[in-house]
Amino acid sequence: MSTKNTDVLIVGSGIAGMQAALDIGDSGLNAVIVEKSPSIGGKMISLSKVFPTLDCASCITTPKMAASSHHPRVDIYTYTEVKEIKKVSDGFEAVIIKKPRFVIESECISCKKCEEVCPVYVKDEFEYGLGVKKAISIPFTNAIPQFPVLDESKCIRCGACARVCPKDCIDYLQKPEEINIKSKAVIISTGYEITPMDAKKEYNGTKLPNVISSLQAERLLAPHGPYGKFLRPSDGKIPDSIAYVQCAGSRDESIGIPYCSRVCCMYAIKQAMLLSGMLPLSEITIYYMDIRAFGKGYEQFYNQARAMGINFVKAKVAKITEDEEHNPILRIDRQEDGSKPQEVKHDIVVLSQGLVPSTKNFFGLELEINEYGFINQPQKTLSPAKTNIEGVFVAGVASGPKDIPDTIMEAGSAAVEVINYVKSVKVGS
């Protein structure tokens, strides 16, 4: 097993992990990022545009990805799981497992020929299941690194990719590889998943084809998305009437998620604004409990959306069903006019799901987490990036839902704390 020494081990390469790595590298220390997916970039690289500036997400994320991968003091392991992290006398020892891509990375020239000839289509995870890709493929256009991954479970072993590869680097027998990482400190930036589509049974999220997740909506709105247009999945129709259901997975004791996820109001408003630009004749309605536009420039953004004619309706959606043409039907209770519960029909419904931690298992580290699985910050009013373990820091959504600007601030904060910690232990040793 090979061993790599570094100053800081960063788990997760979303915007939090990348920003922390860049700040650490710029300050003269070394960092290793470990990422379980085949590309760095996290959730942010899959978003359409970002609030409140409406920059395209790629435009902000790709340079951070490129900067991390080019940084002389940052090393990145993608498609790699963390098996365990142990605290030892002089820092931390981690075992990571590099999963087989079934491609010899040192030889691959990213020519995509394997992808072209592969006869097997599989659901594209990057498009959250909306599009398809080949069983061997580069994860997405601006992925880093640009190595294809072979989906072992779907591959039919036809050998087409191996025959076409000009560098002979398809290796069907590639095995996982274990690597030791020794570091002085650790940053956990493992991020989030959105609440599962079936979390709220009444919304039938996994059963109704035209009830989609907010991340699927992000892909439909992205300029390089799966269809190149905003189409509804059941029949490819351009929707005339689109509804957003707020708090579909937050502030809801019935599904065990009572907290507010902080970002859903704003991303729904953003998506509604993008939709209204894309489909100017469509009706867009946001059903909400409270609009929480609390960040810098957010209230102005909300006001702009109202001025654009987006309907904001104070109502809790009780249930979603559909008619025979797969048009979703929402049962709602409007607060404002005191009318009786009513049923309204839309062409497509987006669930504004909340954020849940991506993992509750921290590789054997005895991190204190709260009842929902987010990492506790025991020094909230002194050094909020610190965890209960000396030398382990947290950045981004791993400690609780937050938006991108707040996440970037936390990454900088974790970076300075970790740099100062490493400097102090180096002096001590």
Add this chain to the structure above:
Amino acid sequence: MEENKIYEKEHTINENYRQKPKVAVYVCHCGGNISDVVDVKKVAEELSKYHDVAISREYAFMCSSTGQDYIVEDIQKNGINRVVIAACSPALHELTFRGALQRAGLNPYLYEHVNIREQVSWVHKNDKEGATKKAISLVKAGVEKVLRQDPLNSIRVEAVKTVAVIGGGVSGMRAALSVAKNGLNAVIIEKSDKLGGKLNRSGNVYPTGEKAISVAENLSKEVLSSDKIKVYFNSEITFVSGYVGNFQINVKRKNGEYEKIKAGAIIIATGFDNYKPYEGEYGYGLNKFVLTLPEFIEALEKSGPGKFNYNGKDINSVSFIHCVGSRQIDGIDKPGKNGKINEYCSRVCCTSLINTANNLKTKYPDVEVFDIYTDIRTYGMDHESYYKEASKNDVIFFRRPLEERPSVEFDGAKIKIKTKDVLTMNEDMEIETDMVVLGVGMVPNDITDLVEYMKLPKSSDGFLQEVHPKLRPVEVANNGIFIAGTAQGPMDILESLQASNTAAVKAAALLASGDIPLDPFVAVVDEDKCTGCEKCPKECSYSGALTMIEKEVNGKKKKVAYVNAALCKGCGACAAVCEPRAINVAGWSLDQFDAMVEAIAKE
């Protein structure tokens, strides 16, 4: 002013730029942001026929690793010595691509960034043909410009390894501590006689429930015991001069003495002020039982056990009103002294107010509590539980429509609040109450002088403006100046500390290497051509950047213009008045502009 040492570092590894120009043109699709409107293939094809262009390509994302690898490969293997990229705004990626040139061994300034997104595809969505034509013209102009480009070297200035932190509240203290632990010196300049800022108050803070004052004390103990931090109490800043790496802050101390503080970077942590309601705003100032939230928190802490008594009156009911001085709407709310309304949300008041309502209920369970709001924004991880607790505590909530305002009226000793309530089908409600508490928002502290000394940019909400909320969230446009905490906008304590730490890491990275690279886009004087007419220094707005000196040129003593490269901002005002074209901004010479205009006009 002392002359500072200026270093020059050679960027160019090989001398490839001296050879016959071989330009590479790259046209970026920006996902579909550009290619949905502009025919990028046609642009690349047209440019491949243009003079001196050796390679012309288009690609989905030039900023991605693959895109950048094309550039590196073309330079290293195909002998490219000048590069033009047609993509987004240079504000986003000019630095990204200069980095790629540098990695490939080419001088990073032999590069031209043509904006065909903001200036073409986004503004000509309905005219694809016209947009493509315009893109072609602009890229050709870019080629003309880069052909006349000289290799440049960044200017390097020596940096003072001290960070000056303005303001000694939680943000300033956190920033100073992190900077000091990093090995730099920190100086805190505080106008009052103690550290802690707004936390030197009564009451507790969410979400930890600690006493506000002990939060301040925990940090100030660390600050005062650090031998790397010097605190100037009772100090007023009278002027700020200099530039990144070498700022000078003039401070007037309480004893009337002046002192000059030298710093390589400045962190502004001047914090916020509480919104002050005008007289009559919800009855404020007309009745002593209408209080702001901070006033109420103090009153609550001072009141004794048993019954809640304030100003000689037993208080049996308290009504809280949200969004006072925040989320204001034009035409509904009265503008402030600056003639503007506060459109922004102050972020912290909902949780702070509900926390206080819960504290009131804990101390005096029999007091009736009413809460008039339009949206409850208890957004944080633990904040929603305060809202839930308030409901359990029987706080009675009234939800006003977004564009309606409650009224506060006085009838003898009685206070009446009238409001519409969405929760009861928009009924008009009347609440009789003994006390009204106004949930006042945050406004920026008055730092007019600092803004003027440092020429700081402000956002429309009056707080300081960062360069970009995601790319450069704690930097202002002025090099070497950072923002920490609520000087930037409303934040709670935890968020302020995180932001302050981010300011600290950026300041520390800036000063880590001892000298700082600056952009070379400054005025340069062709001393042969300079006639010594003295017109240009009069146009210069940056004190000390452009002066006249007596100098020997070609064996003759003559008067010529002289540029201090560290102070020059490259604005070009000097070039505009120079008839013989003796002064030019490096990288933006008039000859380059001539050629660009010609290329565009030729079409």
